[in-house]
Amino acid sequence: MLQNCAIYGSDGVLLDLEDSISMAEKDAARKLVRHALLSLDFGNVERIVRINGRGTPYFEADLAEIVPARPDAIRLPKVDSADDIIVLDRLISQLEVEYKIEPGSIGIQAMLETARSIINVNDIAAASPRLVGLTLGGQDLAADLGIKATKSGLELMYAKSAVIIAAKAFGLHAFDTVYTDIDDLEGLKEQAEMSVALGFSGKAAIHPSQIHVINAAFTPTEKEIAKAVRIAKAAREAAKEGLGVIALDGKMIDTPVVAQAERIIELAALAGVEVSDL
Amino acid sequence: MSYSFVRNSLERMVPSEIPGMGRFHPYAGAYARLDGSFVWTPKALPKKVPAPSANKIANNLREAIERSGLQNGQTISFHHHLRNGDAVVGLVLAELEKMGFRDLTLAPSSLGDAHDCVADAIRKGVVTKLNTSGVRGEVGKVISSGLLDTPVIIRSHGGRARAIEEGSLKIDVAFIAAPACDRLGNMTGSMGKAACGSMGYAMIDARYASHVIVVTDNLVEYPLSPRISIPQYLVDQIVVVDSIGDPAKIATGATRITRDPVQLRIAELAFNLIQSAGYIKDNCSFQTGGGGPSLAVARYVREYMKEHSIRGSYCIGGITGYMADMLKEGLFRVLFDVQSFDAAVTSSLAQNPHHIETDASWYANPFNKGCLVNDLDVVILAALDVDIDFNVDVLTGHDGVLRGASGGHCDTAAGAKLTVVTIPSMRNGVPSIRSRVQTVVTPGETVDVIVTERGIAINPRRQDLLESARNARLPVKDIAQLKTEIEKITGVPEEIHFADELVGVVEYRDGTLIDSIWKIR
Numbered sequence: 001m002l003q004n005c006a007i008y009g010s011d012g013v014l015l016d017l018e019d020s021i022s023m024a025e026k027d028a029a030r031k032l033v034r035h036a037l038l039s040l041d042f043g044n045v046e047r048i049v050r051i052n053g054r055g056t057p058y059f060e061a062d063l064a065e066i067v068p069a070r071p072d073a074i075r076l077p078k079v080d081s082a083d084d085i086i087v088l089d090r091l092i093s094q095l096e097v098e099y100k101i102e103p104g105s106i107g108i109q110a111m112l113e114t115a116r117s118i119i120n121v122n123d124i125a126a127a128s129p130r131l132v133g134l135t136l137g138g139q140d141l142a143a144d145l146g147i148k149a150t151k152s153g154l155e156l157m158y159a160k161s162a163v164i165i166a167a168k169a170f171g172l173h174a175f176d177t178v179y180t181d182i183d184d185l186e187g188l189k190e191q192a193e194m195s196v197a198l199g200f201s202g203k204a205a206i207h208p209s210q211i212h213v214i215n216a217a218f219t220p221t222e223k224e225i226a227k228a229v230r231i232a233k234a235a236r237e238a239a240k241e242g243l244g245v246i247a248l249d250g251k252m253i254d255t256p257v258v259a260q261a262e263r264i265i266e267l268a269a270l271a272g273v274e275v276s277d278l
Numbered sequence: 279m280s281y282s283f284v285r286n287s288l289e290r291m292v293p294s295e296i297p298g299m300g301r302f303h304p305y306a307g308a309y310a311r312l313d314g315s316f317v318w319t320p321k322a323l324p325k326k327v328p329a330p331s332a333n334k335i336a337n338n339l340r341e342a343i344e345r346s347g348l349q350n351g352q353t354i355s356f357h358h359h360l361r362n363g364d365a366v367v368g369l370v371l372a373e374l375e376k377m378g379f380r381d382l383t384l385a386p387s388s389l390g391d392a393h394d395c396v397a398d399a400i401r402k403g404v405v406t407k408l409n410t411s412g413v414r415g416e417v418g419k420v421i422s423s424g425l426l427d428t429p430v431i432i433r434s435h436g437g438r439a440r441a442i443e444e445g446s447l448k449i450d451v452a453f454i455a456a457p458a459c460d461r462l463g464n465m466t467g468s469m470g471k472a473a474c475g476s477m478g479y480a481m482i483d484a485r486y487a488s489h490v491i492v493v494t495d496n497l498v499e500y501p502l503s504p505r506i507s508i509p510q511y512l513v514d515q516i517v518v519v520d521s522i523g524d525p526a527k528i529a530t531g532a533t534r535i536t537r538d539p540v541q542l543r544i545a546e547l548a549f550n551l552i553q554s555a556g557y558i559k560d561n562c563s564f565q566t567g568g569g570g571p572s573l574a575v576a577r578y579v580r581e582y583m584k585e586h587s588i589r590g591s592y593c594i595g596g597i598t599g600y601m602a603d604m605l606k607e608g609l610f611r612v613l614f615d616v617q618s619f620d621a622a623v624t625s626s627l628a629q630n631p632h633h634i635e636t637d638a639s640w641y642a643n644p645f646n647k648g649c650l651v652n653d654l655d656v657v658i659l660a661a662l663d664v665d666i667d668f669n670v671d672v673l674t675g676h677d678g679v680l681r682g683a684s685g686g687h688c689d690t691a692a693g694a695k696l697t698v699v700t701i702p703s704m705r706n707g708v709p710s711i712r713s714r715v716q717t718v719v720t721p722g723e724t725v726d727v728i729v730t731e732r733g734i735a736i737n738p739r740r741q742d743l744l745e746s747a748r749n750a751r752l753p754v755k756d757i758a759q760l761k762t763e764i765e766k767i768t769g770v771p772e773e774i775h776f777a778d779e780l781v782g783v784v785e786y787r788d789g790t791l792i793d794s795i796w797k798i799r
Binding site: 003004007008040041207208209212272274 | 537539540542543546731732751763766767
């Protein structure tokens with residue numbers, strides 16, 4: 001399975017050492033993931049390793065084995081406070097020095113899955129320059145809240161919004177949690193569309209068959225792209241001519257609209273859609 | 279036994295003559311005999327005029343065999359429409375053994391997992407020669423270990439129809455399993471508890487064999503209606519048995535779309551390639567099988583056609599319930615069904631006049647006046663191994679033992695405008711792209727594209743496809759580069775060693791020999 005994980009069209013792969021690995025297999029999994037990082041060609045696909053939480057006996061061993069294999073990022077689960085991130089940052093920094101890895105090159109993704117983490121989200125988002133993204137652990141958070149996670153995910157709406165707003169405020173990505181029913185691609189599609197609407201930058205897949213559904217949701221339509229391209233062009237022409245006011249089809253366009261258009265073009269480019277005549 | 283060998287146009291050594299089977303020409307190109315000048319002279323078999331009879335039912339199988347006049351050394355045939363549920367081959371071979379028959383030539387349309395009994399019959403000398411499209415299990419091992427004195431002949435479905443029509447494959451007695459049959463021999467596969475759908479391969483046997491014995495477990499009131507696959511005037515005798523097969527194993531063509539992510543990825547890439555090359559349009563025609571990524575490709579095609587209001591012309595081949603649904607939805611106008619892959623299609627075949635039962639010659643015989651595959655737009659095929667010359671092996675396992683079937687592979691590849699071979703880049707850690715496949719079944723000149731989950735290799739003959747795939751930003755790779763990439767993960771497997779002893783030949787659809795099969799060391 002490992003040798004195939006990069007071929008399915010996702011932007012990144014998450015190699016897990018945490019919940020999907022039983023206690024008896026922790027050592028073997030760590031070695032396997034290290035070996036995969038060192039020997040397999042992942043192409044342009046980002047390699048992220050989810051290690052075990054700071055409160056577990058595996059936390060430091062995971063880092064000692066994985067960081068020297070230079071993943072693109074470490075995902076830390078069960079983050080409760082900024083302190084968790086600060087400790088992780090320090091350990092990664094030490095290992096970077098020890099293994100002569102460019103300082104700061106390994107990123108951190110913080111996984112928020114407790115009620116405490118949601119009230120601390122702003123501090124967490126500001127805790128380290130290594131942070132690249134925040135993500136929500138839906139199942140665990142629901143358990144911590146004593147509620148049942150539903151397909152619509154409405155019960156986690158506040159938590160999702162809190163994570164997104166903190167991420168945007170600190171220039172980070174916000175990743176939505178997985179949709180666990182792998183047979184229900186229609187439900188996944190609805191949830192992924194909601195992720196886009198809320199402002200998530202991406203969504204995790206738990207099975208390769210989910211990837212194209214998620215990618216489709218995060219890919220703007222041809223109509224949206226065409227409109228965005230016209231707005232962006234108008235903005236660039238206005239800037240070239242030194243005009244303070246941007247106009248399209250006789251209407252004034254505000255700066256936020258231009259920013260949104262640029263975002264759509266960026267999403268389109270990320271999704272591999274050719275955006276020409278810009 | 280020693281043979282004199284010649285080198286064919288693919289640089290493969292093939293015998294020029296097999297004692298008892300006559301002379302063979304070496305393969306000289308997929309279309310070498312199709313330029314309009316080649317002449318064939320069918321040799322008809324003598325047939326006895328039976329006394330008119332109002333009841334062709336024999337008391338039992340033994341009586342039917344005795345009355346057929348079958349002799350030691352003659353040729354018997356079967357069809358494989360009952361797939362892995364077939365009980366008739368075993369039933370008949372057991373009776374022949376009890377009756378003391380020896381040295382028979384067995385010429386079924388194919389053999390599958392239900393046919394380890396054939397290996398027994400070979401060991402006991404009941405069967406000493408074999409012509410088939412495919413083999414599995416014990417039969418493959420028996421052949422590869424050199425237990426047959428005479429090399430087995432592997433034929434494609436179209437090639438078999440050709441060989442029977444021209445008389446190079448003479449069938450003395452055809453045993454035809456029929457899921458429904460009346461007292462005079464009208465039969466069909468689309469009714470009965472062992473319903474199998476089309477009887478396309480058996481139609482040829484019925485038409486050309488000297489003697490035809492129907493074996494059925496479902497004798498229906500005369501006349502059979504509403505559908506007759508093979509008419510009474512071709513039938514000599516009927517034997518009624520308790521069961522011709524296990525219905526649960528007849529319906530084995532995977533009707534569920536694979537969940538295997540590798541297969542799904544291959545399907546997605548194959549679909550993208552076909553779509554980007556502009557083949558999915560009004561009046562297009564398709565063939566795709568039941569296994570591996572095939573149905574998943576069909577799903578993409580179905581969704582795309584619906585979304586873009588495209589109406590295709592026809593599908594051919596092994597027909598699945600999935601394709602019957604597409605017919606019902608109006609996505610295609612006609613299904614040509616030579617072989618049904620699952621029981622879901624039997625109701626469609628019986629009730630939908632646009633679901634047409636097609637014989638093997640109509641399907642793929644290159645020497646008739648226009649077989650279906652000649653007009654085919656796209657075919658999606660599987661493979662065991664491929665090589666950097668785009669040659670395809672669908673016969674030899676990684677251990678060198680025979681375990682596959684020629685089927686309609688080379689027929690459809692030669693006929694279709696776009697031939698797509700889908701194959702996982704590795705199986706159990708063994709890479710699927712070789713420098714040279716062990717046994718060529720389908721020549722590279724008829725293969726346009728090889729799709730793996732790690733990239734798409736396009737035959738350099740097809741610059742048009744190369745361009746459309748690149749424009750669609752598909753992961754196109756040079757086949758040698760793709761091979762190297764895969765070997766970086768798998769390593770290069772050790773070569774299998776074969777003995778210098780011929781155990782089989784692969785006949786190309788036009789009757790020439792495309793490759794030889796060697797004894798495993």
